[in-house]
Amino acid sequence: MxxxxxxxxxxxxxxxxxxxxxxxxxxxxxxxxxxxxxxxxxxxxxxxxxxxxxxxxxxxxxxxxxxxxxxKDRKPLYYRPQTEFRPRPLSPEMDIFLAEHSEAGREPRQTIDVAIVEPSSDVAKRLRLEPGELAVVRRRVRYLDGEPYNTNDSYFPLSLAQGTEIMMPHDIARGANQVLTENGAHQVRALDEIYVRMPTPDEATRLQLGPGTPVSCHICTGLTEDGRPVRVVINILPGDRHVIVFERDRAKEAES
Amino acid sequence: MxxxxxxxxxxxxxxxxxxxxxxxxxxxxxxxxxxxxxxxxxxxxxxxxxxxxxxxxxxxxxxxxxxxxxxKDRKPLYYRPQTEFRPRPLSPEMDIFLAEHSEAGREPRQTIDVAIVEPSSDVAKRLRLEPGELAVVRRRVRYLDGEPYNTNDSYFPLSLAQGTEIMMPHDIARGANQVLTENGAHQVRALDEIYVRMPTPDEATRLQLGPGTPVSCHICTGLTEDGRPVRVVINILPGDRHVIVFERDRAKEAES
CATH class of the missing domain: 1.10.10.10 (Winged helix-like DNA-binding domain superfamily/Winged helix DNA-binding domain)
Structure with missing residues (x-):
């Protein structure tokens, strides 16, 4: 200055x-x-x-x-919301970027628990639930080399998840999205919102955050062809451990 | 707890x-x-x-x-990196979202200055500049209702920007991207990186940030068909004033 x-x-x-x-x-x-x-x-x-x-x-x-x-010496992990619809990167630049921020050589682990909850208004609004309507949440904490890296809470309307594998507290190898598709709720688009803020004390404890470590809160809403929201994911990503990346293609984006 | x-x-x-x-x-x-x-x-x-x-x-x-x-009572502004390639939203959900976080009724203003600089390694690496090679930077501060909302610094290789409107310290109505296109550097894709951290003291001063206000640093690299980086934009977005949004379309993203 x-x-x-x-x-x-x-x-x-x-x-x-x-x-x-x-x-x-x-x-x-x-x-x-x-x-x-x-x-x-x-x-x-x-x-x-x-x-x-x-x-x-x-x-x-x-x-x-x-x-x-x-x-501070912590290699940030890439976090690529596009992965669910676009497993492979489109460009050589993205390939290089991902290689620099990969999990290679690190030991991943996650915990999963499942609960039936009355969701917060943030979730209820995005899932367009009626007052009092319940949701199923799959809560995951993701670790790398024993250190908590992020939390990932996926919410589904109870009416949709009931009786499916989504209710089971274990990893779903083919993915919860595939389970939704098999149950008539195929997602064709998603809306990503990224908020940046200081962590709550609960988040700071759960993710072992040091001082001066903000988080991004990534909220992803998945929608069916007719615009019905069937999944809301809330990811809490500590700023010192993540970089969020997207790639955009002009030709594809200009179509509409 | x-x-x-x-x-x-x-x-x-x-x-x-x-x-x-x-x-x-x-x-x-x-x-x-x-x-x-x-x-x-x-x-x-x-x-x-x-x-x-x-x-x-x-x-x-x-x-x-x-x-x-x-x-704290501050309505966050949406920030949609996809705008440059996709002016109009694709989905009704995005339309609703944007309406809720619009600038409507607020008074926008911006300052622009242009400088020739030896860029930081962050910029030089992404533009693949040779050691000592210079860049042109267009630095903007964006205000809403007199309050600074974000900063937007766009870097171009000097060799490319020299003699173009990019060097002029005024707004370019058709956009710097169009100027690049006219000069043989048409961008076909972009890579977005989002980092989350506490502000530097300079940023805190420039953006009038209060305590407990982290920023996201959005770095966008624009590339030509043959993979040449021709533009790097560094946006600093205070967490209390922005939500970053993307929309994804499964059919378009699955093509590759």
């Missing part, structure tokens, strides 16, 4: 931030300690700590007491 | 958060004051303040001294 007066801790934070951003301090690298900053900038220890804490709260830096502070 | 012990301020914050989330406290409504919480929960004033501050830091509540604390 040239031309603006900044306090000492803000200057120190800005110097360190620039070094993180331009790669001088690489992911995983240790930052100067409080003592080092104290002598380098001729400031009180509390001032050095204030600068480091600011970077922690921005999500750039992780404290690892008693060793010190380190540049 | 049933079963977990919580401190008094966490309980108060949880009660208030639930009332905000379920709509008992509507957007714009005033929260109980520190004094009211002090007597209602039989706690010290500092405890009441700690609960309210937690909600401020989560971005749910805005302090308006000396009146008190209010539920």
């Amino acid at each position: 040239p031309g603006q007066s900044r306090s000492k801790w803000q200057q120190i934070a800005a110097d360190l931030r620039n070094q993180v951003t331009d790669g001088t301090l690489a992911p995983g690298a240790q930052l100067p300690t409080e003592s080092e900053l104290t002598s380098r900038y001729s400031v009180a220890r509390a001032t050095a700590r204030q600068a480091l804490t600011a970077l922690v709260n921005e999500g750039l830096v992780v404290p690892q007491p008693p060793r010190g502070y380190f540049v | 049933p079963g977990q012990s919580r401190s008094k301020w966490q309980q108060i914050a949880a009660d208030l958060r639930n009332q905000v989330t379920d709509g008992t406290l509507a957007p714009g409504a005033q929260l109980p004051t520190e004094s009211e919480l002090t007597s209602r929960y039989s706690v010290a004033r500092a405890t009441a303040r700690q609960a309210l501050t937690a909600l401020v830091n989560e971005g749910l509540v805005v302090p308006q001294p000396p009146r008190g604390y209010f539920v």
